[in-house]
Amino acid sequence: MEKLNVLPELVKSESKDIAPTTSRRSFLKGGFEAMGVATLASTPAIALANESIQSDFPTWSTTMGKGLNDYGQPAKYESNVKRGIAKAYGDLAPGTGSARTPLESLEGIITPSGLHFDRSHNGTPDIDPKLHQLSIHGLVKKPLNFSVSDLLRYPMISRTYFIECAGNSSANIIAPNPIQGTAGALHGLISCSDWTGIPLATLLNEAGVDTKGKWILAEGADSSGMSRSFPIEKGFENALIALYQNGEKIRPEQGYPMRLLLPGWEGNMSVKWLRSLKITANPTHTKDETSKYTDPLANGLARQFTFELGVKSVITKPSGTMKLPEPGLYEISGIAWSGAGKIAKVEVSENGGKTWRDALLDGNSQPFCLTRFRAPLQWNGTPLFLQSRAIDEKGNIQPTREVYKANNAIDGRYHNNTIITWAINQEGVVSNAYL
Amino acid sequence: MEKLNVLPELVKSESKDIAPTTSRRSFLKGGFEAMGVATLASTPAIALANESIQSDFPTWSTTMGKGLNDYGQPAKYESNVKRGIAKAYGDLAPGTGSARTPLESLEGIITPSGLHFDRSHNGTPDIDPKLHQLSIHGLVKKPLNFSVSDLLRYPMISRTYFIECAGNSSANIIAPNPIQGTAGALHGLISCSDWTGIPLATLLNEAGVDTKGKWILAEGADSSGMSRSFPIEKGFENALIALYQNGEKIRPEQGYPMRLLLPGWEGNMSVKWLRSLKITANPTHTKDETSKYTDPLANGLARQFTFELGVKSVITKPSGTMKLPEPGLYEISGIAWSGAGKIAKVEVSENGGKTWRDALLDGNSQPFCLTRFRAPLQWNGTPLFLQSRAIDEKGNIQPTREVYKANNAIDGRYHNNTIITWAINQEGVVSNAYL
Numbered sequence: 001m002e003k004l005n006v007l008p009e010l011v012k013s014e015s016k017d018i019a020p021t022t023s024r025r026s027f028l029k030g031g032f033e034a035m036g037v038a039t040l041a042s043t044p045a046i047a048l049a050n051e052s053i054q055s056d057f058p059t060w061s062t063t064m065g066k067g068l069n070d071y072g073q074p075a076k077y078e079s080n081v082k083r084g085i086a087k088a089y090g091d092l093a094p095g096t097g098s099a100r101t102p103l104e105s106l107e108g109i110i111t112p113s114g115l116h117f118d119r120s121h122n123g124t125p126d127i128d129p130k131l132h133q134l135s136i137h138g139l140v141k142k143p144l145n146f147s148v149s150d151l152l153r154y155p156m157i158s159r160t161y162f163i164e165c166a167g168n169s170s171a172n173i174i175a176p177n178p179i180q181g182t183a184g185a186l187h188g189l190i191s192c193s194d195w196t197g198i199p200l201a202t203l204l205n206e207a208g209v210d211t212k213g214k215w216i217l218a219e220g221a222d223s224s225g226m227s228r229s230f231p232i233e234k235g236f237e238n239a240l241i242a243l244y245q246n247g248e249k250i251r252p253e254q255g256y257p258m259r260l261l262l263p264g265w266e267g268n269m270s271v272k273w274l275r276s277l278k279i280t281a282n283p284t285h286t287k288d289e290t291s292k293y294t295d296p297l298a299n300g301l302a303r304q305f306t307f308e309l310g311v312k313s314v315i316t317k318p319s320g321t322m323k324l325p326e327p328g329l330y331e332i333s334g335i336a337w338s339g340a341g342k343i344a345k346v347e348v349s350e351n352g353g354k355t356w357r358d359a360l361l362d363g364n365s366q367p368f369c370l371t372r373f374r375a376p377l378q379w380n381g382t383p384l385f386l387q388s389r390a391i392d393e394k395g396n397i398q399p400t401r402e403v404y405k406a407n408n409a410i411d412g413r414y415h416n417n418t419i420i421t422w423a424i425n426q427e428g429v430v431s432n433a434y435l
Numbered sequence: 436m437e438k439l440n441v442l443p444e445l446v447k448s449e450s451k452d453i454a455p456t457t458s459r460r461s462f463l464k465g466g467f468e469a470m471g472v473a474t475l476a477s478t479p480a481i482a483l484a485n486e487s488i489q490s491d492f493p494t495w496s497t498t499m500g501k502g503l504n505d506y507g508q509p510a511k512y513e514s515n516v517k518r519g520i521a522k523a524y525g526d527l528a529p530g531t532g533s534a535r536t537p538l539e540s541l542e543g544i545i546t547p548s549g550l551h552f553d554r555s556h557n558g559t560p561d562i563d564p565k566l567h568q569l570s571i572h573g574l575v576k577k578p579l580n581f582s583v584s585d586l587l588r589y590p591m592i593s594r595t596y597f598i599e600c601a602g603n604s605s606a607n608i609i610a611p612n613p614i615q616g617t618a619g620a621l622h623g624l625i626s627c628s629d630w631t632g633i634p635l636a637t638l639l640n641e642a643g644v645d646t647k648g649k650w651i652l653a654e655g656a657d658s659s660g661m662s663r664s665f666p667i668e669k670g671f672e673n674a675l676i677a678l679y680q681n682g683e684k685i686r687p688e689q690g691y692p693m694r695l696l697l698p699g700w701e702g703n704m705s706v707k708w709l710r711s712l713k714i715t716a717n718p719t720h721t722k723d724e725t726s727k728y729t730d731p732l733a734n735g736l737a738r739q740f741t742f743e744l745g746v747k748s749v750i751t752k753p754s755g756t757m758k759l760p761e762p763g764l765y766e767i768s769g770i771a772w773s774g775a776g777k778i779a780k781v782e783v784s785e786n787g788g789k790t791w792r793d794a795l796l797d798g799n800s801q802p803f804c805l806t807r808f809r810a811p812l813q814w815n816g817t818p819l820f821l822q823s824r825a826i827d828e829k830g831n832i833q834p835t836r837e838v839y840k841a842n843n844a845i846d847g848r849y850h851n852n853t854i855i856t857w858a859i860n861q862e863g864v865v866s867n868a869y870l
Contacts, residue, residue, distance in 0.1 A: 058562075058563075058566060058567075058656070060560035060656060060657070060658070060708075061560070061657065061658055061660070062658055064528065064557055064558050064658060065557055065559045065560045065657055065658060066558050066559040066560075066561065066687075067522075067529030067530045068520045068522065068529065068530060068532055068533070068534040068553060068555065068688075069518070069520075069534065070517035070518045070519075070534065071517050071518065071549045072518075072548060072549040072550075072553070072686050073549065074506075074548075074683060074686060075684065075686070075687045075691045077564055077691075077692075078683065078684050081684070083504070083505045084505075085503045085504075087503065093499065094501075095499060095500045095502045097503055099503040105683070105684075106682040106683060107593060107631035107678075107682060108629040108631045108679060108681070108682050109593065109629060110628075110629040110681045110682045112681050112682050112683045113507060113509075114506045114507040114508065115506065115507070115682070118503060118507070120500065120503065122499055122500055123499050123503075124500045124501040124502075125495035125496070125500045125501075126501065128493075128512065129510075129512050131493060132493075153765065153766070154766070155766045155809065155811070156542065156768070156809070157798075158544065158797050158798060158807050159798065193545075194543040194544060194545040195543070196542035196543045221496050222495070222496065222500055223495070223496055223497055223498055223499060223500060225496070243542075244542040244543060246543070246545045246547050247542060247544075247546050247547045247550070248509060248513065248516060248540065248541060248550065249513050249516070249540075251510070252501075252507070252509075252510050253503075253504075253507050256510045256512075257510070257512075273495075275496075330588065331588070331590045331591065333591070362592055363593060363594065364799070364801075366799075372593050374591070376590070
């Protein structure tokens with residue numbers, strides 16, 4: 001977090017509304033002014049001595065720049081913005097574990113493909129698209145095999161969808177005391193892309209599903225043989241065979257040359273490197289849905305097939321390991337999402353949930369998509385507990401950690417959509433906290 | 436273009452509507468069926484011999500995959516998907532020219548940042564963000580200097596906006612006979628990103644614009660000193676100081692660490708590597724708005740300050756240099772945009788504009804943003820002239836090349852938003868054509 005040279009003029013002025021919607025005005029009026037920002041003693045902006053500004057031109061203004069290139073990369077000054085890697089078995093299985101999206105460094109709702117999170121069970125396979133096939137078989141009238149080039153001829157749709165790992169934020173459940181880290185390290189198994197692909201319903205209709213076919217077993221071509229069962233209704237409702245991610249072909253770590261995409265459902269079900277869809281009468285109970293991805297409950301039973309992800313939000317700025325350099329005005333920025341559809345509302349609290357106020361939702365909320373929210377934070381130098389709480393269009397609301405712990409077994413960890421708390425101490429240091 | 440193993444079942448079946456909106460059903464009903472696709476004799480899908488499919492597992496299913504990595508890249512099999520480079524002075528000035536977005540290889544509406552087009556006048560400067568400053572000065576009450584870290588404290592908004600070079604598609608105007616190339620080579624100076632930044636109005640209000648201040652001179656920190664004047668109203672309406680592009684910090688070729696973004700206006704005005712905004716009483720008439728970026732007219736005069744880009748569309752699939760392998764059903768996919776706001780409608784023609792039918796707009800159209808459109812193409816093996824024609828929310832419609840040529844001087848070339856024609860010959864080869 002950096003020092004802000006502002007802002008009496010910003011708040012006092014009768015500014016024109018500059019945003020395409022009316023949200024900006026309401027933000028300034030309802031946000032900054034409601035927060036009493038106009039009375040804030042802020043550091044004045046740096047006044048220029050005269051108009052002959054920046055008279056010493058830097059080298060980059062006086063020398064020829066770098067030549068054109070055919071595939072661009074981030075600026076070298078941003079080389080610290082990268083996925084955080086957590087290997088499950090170190091160098092024994094370098095592809096088993098996760099690479100997490102650095103949420104604290106990102107803005108907007110699109111995750112750059114190079115920073116999309118990756119949770120893999122045996123690494124990223126090197127699949128030759130000319131040799132890869134997708135089979136649809138089992139309880140169908142006509143089993144079908146599709147090459148990638150077959151599929152590229154089909155009608156497609158483009159949608160912006162998030163993917164979240166069922167194990168995202170699990171450290172905040174299983175660790176008895178809060179682990180300290182960035183927002184990405186703690187909650188970075190969530191990313192969002194503009195996906196393009198073929199509605200699975202198109203292919204199911206072509207194969208002709210038998211009336212006995214009620215489930216689909218999806219299997220990946222990687223060497224972990226990642227396999228999940230899902231109800232056939234989801235296949236007809238909004239499942240995609242995704243071939244493109246953020247405009248270009250899907251990235252290797254996200255399933256090149258194709259992945260299943262089940263919008264709003266736990267990420268591992270959106271099977272990467274998809275090779276087979278088998279229509280079955282019942283769920284298959286694969287290793288990935290019995291030994292893994294079930295939820296042990298407080299009553300001693302385990303809940304299987306927890307498909308839909310809960311409504312959730314995380315404040316990305318300010319967030320863990322950051323520091324507010326001084327009292328003053330800051331912008332809270334964060335992301336919210338729900339497996340049930342659109343985000344209806346996000347609230348923020350500065351007192352650990354005692355009182356809440358509305359955040360601004362930036363842009364139009366889309367179903368199964370990240371929504372960026374923003375709110376002003378007037379920090380007066382005293383410690384506080386910053387929280388956000390999202391509500392979706394179905395009325396679902398984020399629970400507290402206490403509620404999760406009461407409903408789940410002591411080793412439960414999946415589907416943690418509880419309210420996240422960032423503590424800010426009197427030095428302005430932001431840390432992960434439990435309340 | 437690849438062979439499609441379809442689709443009587445797809446069309447005949449009473450499929451459930453799988454898209455989140457009702458658009459898919461209307462596409463299938465109004466599109467494929469209206470096109471008589473159900474009567475198409477198509478190649479049947481490959482029937483599997485039995486359910487023991489793909490019994491020979493490929494290497495990637497039996498060996499450990501690649502390890503996790505901190506910043507992903509496209510699959511090696513996609514290495515041909517890159518920006519096409521047109522250097523203006525070869526190796527004498529390797530950064531002068533353009534790198535064009537390969538539109539024909541992309542889907543959806545987001546351009547991956549590595550493939551965003553780049554039009555530079557003297558290369559990409561290597562700017563240290565710690566040393567860069569933005570100055571707002573001239574006719575203001577209080578001149579201001581902002582460091583990058585100052586700006587990162589300000590309230591931001593995120594919006595998906597296209598940027599198009601005023602010279603995009605100029606080859607189709609100046610070449611007496613159609614030049615053959617891909618959609619990207621001919622029309623790839625258009626890209627679209629999720630931008631996050633500070634509304635310029637916020638900073639203008641902080642500086643306090645003098646009542647005599649009617650224009651703003653924006654100047655880049657690159658060694659071409661790219662400079663453009665724009666009316667101050669645009670600065671208050673929707674101009675952004677963009678700091679983020681598709682989630683991460685703006686890429687060097689797009690203006691790192693910041694660019695001005697004037698939504699819907701010709702791309703060169705969205706000054707990259709922005710260092711100075713000077714408030715003036717009148718336009719400055721810089722070299723970049725007198726010798727360049729003016730439009731010589733048929734009547735001998737030149738039109739200066741043609742800010743707003745026209746409504747436009749381009750079919751990206753099928754497009755130049757592609758080949759339809761055989762008669763059959765294909766999906767037309769393309770992008771449309773307008774400098775005046777949202778896209779209201781896109782029409783396609785297979786007979787060079789004699790008759791038109793509606794394309795499907797995929798998703799919700801947003802202002803100053805690409806809209807993906809789709810339509811079925813039933814190709815029976817006879818030559819045809821494929822066109823698209825976009826209409827925006829203000830009722831603007833794409834003109835023909837003939838109209839452009841009549842209204843502009845013989846060497847006019849900017850702001851070519853005319854209807855693009857792809858000819859398909861009897862072998863299925865797609866080429867650029869004038870009608």
